[in-house]
Amino acid sequence: MKTIRLTTGQALVKFLNQQYVEFDGKEEKFVQGVFTIFGHGNVLGLGQALEEDAGDLRVYQGRNEQGMALAATAYAKQNHRRKIIACTSSVGPGAANMVTAAGTASANNIPLLLLPGDTFATRQPDPVLQQVEHYHNLTVTTNDAFRAVSKYWDRVTRPEHLMTAMINAMRVLTDPANTGAVTVCLPQDVQGEAYEFPEYFFKKRVHRIDRRVPTESDIKEAVALIKEKKKPIIVCGGGVRYSEAAEALKSFSEKFNIPYGETQAGKSAVESSHSHNLGGIGITGTLASNLMAKEADLVIGVGTRYSDFTTGSKQLFQNENVQFLSINTSEYHAYKLDATKVVGDAKLALQKLEEELSNIDYKSSYSDEIQKAKEAWNKEVDRLYSIRYDENQFIPEAGDHLPHVLPEFARQFGSTITQTEVLEFINEHVADDAIVVGAAGSLPSDLQRMWNSRTPNTYHMEYGYSCMGYEVSGALGVKLAEPEKEVYVMTGDGSYLMLHSELVTSIQERKKINIVLIDNAAFGCINNLQMNNGMGSFGTEFRYRNEETGKMDGDLIKIDFAKSAEGYGVKTYQVTTMEQLKEALEDSKKQEVSTLLDIKVLPKTMTRDFESWWNIGVAETSKKQSIQDAYERKESVLQTARKY
Known part of the structure; x- marks a missing residue:
C-alpha cells in the first residue's frame, strides 16, 4: 500500500480538493474554498497546510466567525446545496462564534462544513488559552456546543481518525434528506502531527446526488x-x-x-x-x-x-x-x-x-x-404600496398602539416615508435578475407577501432559523455564488447592528453588494408582537435611558449608518425622501464597490397579518386586562389548531 506522509492539516486540505458532486449527469467540484479567521488554535496546523498548498481552494478572510459561516451557508444555498465553502476557526470564542451559523444551516437543511480548532488531544499543556475546563468531564470542550446544532459531529484526536471522520462528513453534506452543519473538531496539536496516509484516501471522489425515485x-x-x-x-x-x-x-x-x-x-x-x-x-x-x-x-x-x-x-x-x-x-x-x-x-x-x-x-x-x-390580492398590494403618512390621520396599519411614535420619528429623523412604499419602489427599479436577500424582523413578512420575483431563484430568505445578522453575511455568500448579478440586502437596523462585519470582506474581495438598511429605530417586528399581545412598548425601541424614570423611554436614538459604513470604503447614501431614494438607487447601480442606502422609515409601516395566527407564549396571569384578553384570544384560537 502506497502512503504519503502528511500532517493532519495537510491531509485534510488534500482530501477537500478531491471532492466532487454529480447531479443529473453534471459533475462539479464540491468544496470551492475555505473561510478562515486564524488564531493559535488553527494557524500553525490547518493554516500552515493552506499556505503551503491550498490546491484549488480559495482562502477567504472572515471578520467574524459567525459572519463568515453564515456567508458560507448562503453560498451553498444559492448553489442549490451542490457547492460549499468550508470554515475554520481557532479554539474557544472563535469556535463558539460559529455555533449560531451551525444552527442556521441545520435548520434550513443547508450543507456547512465547520472545522473548529480544539484543545490539545494530549492534555499535557492544559488548561490552554481559551479552554473552558469541566472538572467532571475532561473530554468536554467549547466544541461540544456544536453537537446540538450539527447533523454530524466528530473530533479528530488521532491523525488516522481524519479518514473516517471526513468520509462521514461528506456522506452527510451530500445527502439531500439529512444535510446541514457538519462539525469536525481539530485539536491544535493533532493538526500538526504527521501520519503515513494511504494514497487511496486522496483519490478523486464523486458523490452522486441521485434523485430518489418514489415507490x-x-x-x-x-x-x-x-x-x-x-x-x-x-x-x-x-x-x-x-x-x-x-x-x-x-x-x-x-x-x-x-x-x-x-x-x-x-x-x-x-x-x-x-x-x-x-x-x-x-x-x-x-x-x-x-x-x-x-x-x-x-x-x-x-x-x-x-x-x-x-x-x-x-x-x-x-x-x-x-x-x-x-x-x-x-x-x-x-x-x-x-x-x-x-x-x-x-x-x-x-x-x-x-x-x-x-x-x-x-x-x-x-x-x-x-x-x-x-x-x-394584487389590488390589496396596490393599496398597501399607496399608503402615505398624514400627521392628521395615522396610518391605519400602524394601529392605535403608541400613536405618538410616528410624528416623533418624523420630527426627529426628518422622514415620513413608509416601509411598504420603499420596498415597492426598489422592487420596480432593480433588474429582473437581481437577487434580494433577507432573514429577520418585519422585512421577511413584507417581502414574502409583496416582493414580485420576476426571475426564478432571485429571492434568498433565511427563515428556518430567522437569524438576525444573516443578511449582510448572506449577501456576500450569494454574491460569491452569483458574481454577475446585483445582490440587494434587505435588513433592519436591529439586524444590521447585530452583525455586518462581512461588509468589509465584500470590499476586500471586490464583490459588490447593495445594503438597503431600513432604519425605524427599533426591533420593530417584536415591538409589534408585544404590543399586539397586551404589553406596552418595552425594551424594543431604540431609546435613551430616561435619567428621571430610570427606564428606556427617552428620545429615540438617531444613528448615522451611512457615515459609519463610509469608513469601510462603502459608497453610502442618506435617504429621508422618495426623491433621495430614487437618486440613490440609480447612482448605486453605477458603483463598483459595495453600497449602503441608509433609509429612515416610519415605524409601524410594515404589513399586517392576513388571515393567519401564530401560537406564542402569552402570560396566563397578569394585572393588565389587555394581557388577560390576549391570553383568552390565544386559548380560543388554539382550540382550532391541529394537535400533531
Missing part, C-alpha cells in the same frame, strides 16, 4: 387520496428549488388546476406572475393563499418541513375534512402532520403523479377562484 406504492396511495379531493392546495417549499422542480410544479398545477402558496424557502422557485402562484402562505402569507388554504380539503406539501410559519401554528387549514400529502426526500419531514407520504425527489414525484392523475382525467373543482384570488 409505486407511495404514488398509488397518493393518487387514491388526490382523486377524492375537490379543492387541493400545494405548498411550494425549498425542496422545489433544490430539486429544480419548478417546471414540473407549474405543469402539475396548470394541468389539474391546483393553486399553490410559497414558503420563504420556496419563493421564486417559480416567478410570482405564474397563473397558479398565490404567493406566500402562512403567517407571513398573502390573503389569497391563506383564504384558499382555510378551505382546502387537501394540502400537498412539496419539499416543505411544515414550519409553524407555513402552517399558521397548525391552525391555518380549517376544512374539517382536510388531509395532507407530503412529497419530500426526508422521511422525517414526510411523516409530519400524519400525512400520506411520498418519499422521493420533488421533480420525479410530481412528474409521476401527473402521469397517473392524467390517466384518470383528474381535475380540481376550482373554476375562476384562483384567478379572482390573485386579482384581489
Whole structure:
C-alpha cells in the first residue's frame, strides 16, 4: 500500500480538493474554498497546510466567525446545496462564534462544513488559552456546543481518525434528506502531527446526488387520496428549488388546476406572475393563499418541513375534512402532520403523479377562484404600496398602539416615508435578475407577501432559523455564488447592528453588494408582537435611558449608518425622501464597490397579518386586562389548531 506522509492539516486540505458532486449527469467540484479567521488554535496546523498548498481552494478572510459561516451557508444555498465553502476557526470564542451559523444551516437543511480548532488531544499543556475546563468531564470542550446544532459531529484526536471522520462528513453534506452543519473538531496539536496516509484516501471522489425515485406504492396511495379531493392546495417549499422542480410544479398545477402558496424557502422557485402562484402562505402569507388554504380539503406539501410559519401554528387549514400529502426526500419531514407520504425527489414525484392523475382525467373543482384570488390580492398590494403618512390621520396599519411614535420619528429623523412604499419602489427599479436577500424582523413578512420575483431563484430568505445578522453575511455568500448579478440586502437596523462585519470582506474581495438598511429605530417586528399581545412598548425601541424614570423611554436614538459604513470604503447614501431614494438607487447601480442606502422609515409601516395566527407564549396571569384578553384570544384560537 502506497502512503504519503502528511500532517493532519495537510491531509485534510488534500482530501477537500478531491471532492466532487454529480447531479443529473453534471459533475462539479464540491468544496470551492475555505473561510478562515486564524488564531493559535488553527494557524500553525490547518493554516500552515493552506499556505503551503491550498490546491484549488480559495482562502477567504472572515471578520467574524459567525459572519463568515453564515456567508458560507448562503453560498451553498444559492448553489442549490451542490457547492460549499468550508470554515475554520481557532479554539474557544472563535469556535463558539460559529455555533449560531451551525444552527442556521441545520435548520434550513443547508450543507456547512465547520472545522473548529480544539484543545490539545494530549492534555499535557492544559488548561490552554481559551479552554473552558469541566472538572467532571475532561473530554468536554467549547466544541461540544456544536453537537446540538450539527447533523454530524466528530473530533479528530488521532491523525488516522481524519479518514473516517471526513468520509462521514461528506456522506452527510451530500445527502439531500439529512444535510446541514457538519462539525469536525481539530485539536491544535493533532493538526500538526504527521501520519503515513494511504494514497487511496486522496483519490478523486464523486458523490452522486441521485434523485430518489418514489415507490409505486407511495404514488398509488397518493393518487387514491388526490382523486377524492375537490379543492387541493400545494405548498411550494425549498425542496422545489433544490430539486429544480419548478417546471414540473407549474405543469402539475396548470394541468389539474391546483393553486399553490410559497414558503420563504420556496419563493421564486417559480416567478410570482405564474397563473397558479398565490404567493406566500402562512403567517407571513398573502390573503389569497391563506383564504384558499382555510378551505382546502387537501394540502400537498412539496419539499416543505411544515414550519409553524407555513402552517399558521397548525391552525391555518380549517376544512374539517382536510388531509395532507407530503412529497419530500426526508422521511422525517414526510411523516409530519400524519400525512400520506411520498418519499422521493420533488421533480420525479410530481412528474409521476401527473402521469397517473392524467390517466384518470383528474381535475380540481376550482373554476375562476384562483384567478379572482390573485386579482384581489394584487389590488390589496396596490393599496398597501399607496399608503402615505398624514400627521392628521395615522396610518391605519400602524394601529392605535403608541400613536405618538410616528410624528416623533418624523420630527426627529426628518422622514415620513413608509416601509411598504420603499420596498415597492426598489422592487420596480432593480433588474429582473437581481437577487434580494433577507432573514429577520418585519422585512421577511413584507417581502414574502409583496416582493414580485420576476426571475426564478432571485429571492434568498433565511427563515428556518430567522437569524438576525444573516443578511449582510448572506449577501456576500450569494454574491460569491452569483458574481454577475446585483445582490440587494434587505435588513433592519436591529439586524444590521447585530452583525455586518462581512461588509468589509465584500470590499476586500471586490464583490459588490447593495445594503438597503431600513432604519425605524427599533426591533420593530417584536415591538409589534408585544404590543399586539397586551404589553406596552418595552425594551424594543431604540431609546435613551430616561435619567428621571430610570427606564428606556427617552428620545429615540438617531444613528448615522451611512457615515459609519463610509469608513469601510462603502459608497453610502442618506435617504429621508422618495426623491433621495430614487437618486440613490440609480447612482448605486453605477458603483463598483459595495453600497449602503441608509433609509429612515416610519415605524409601524410594515404589513399586517392576513388571515393567519401564530401560537406564542402569552402570560396566563397578569394585572393588565389587555394581557388577560390576549391570553383568552390565544386559548380560543388554539382550540382550532391541529394537535400533531
